[in-house]
Amino acid sequence: MxxxxxxxxxxxxxxxxxxxxxxxxxxxxxxxxxxxxASGALTVRSDAPVAPDAVRAAVEEAGYQLVG
Structure with a gap:
């Protein structure tokens, strides 16, 4: 994992x-x-590394911003 x-x-x-x-x-x-x-930390657990662009797109779809 x-x-x-x-x-x-x-x-x-x-x-x-x-x-x-x-x-x-x-x-x-x-x-x-x-x-x-409180910290804004988003932790994702997956079988293999998830593409940061996919996570960024999902966070933006929710209406927020991914830092970095």
Missing amino acids: TEQTWTVTGMTCQHCVASVTEEVGEVPGVREVAVDL
Whole structure:
């Protein structure tokens, strides 16, 4: 299992966390998504590394920005 972590900006509440979790969870290969509202940390667990562009697109679809 692979674990990757990014930072998401613009989240202000649990609804934001749920939106990001839902969108990123639909990226092919993603098995688990954890989002920490306080730090903005987005942790993705998958069988193989997930393309950062796919994660970025999912986060932007939810209405937020991926840093880096």
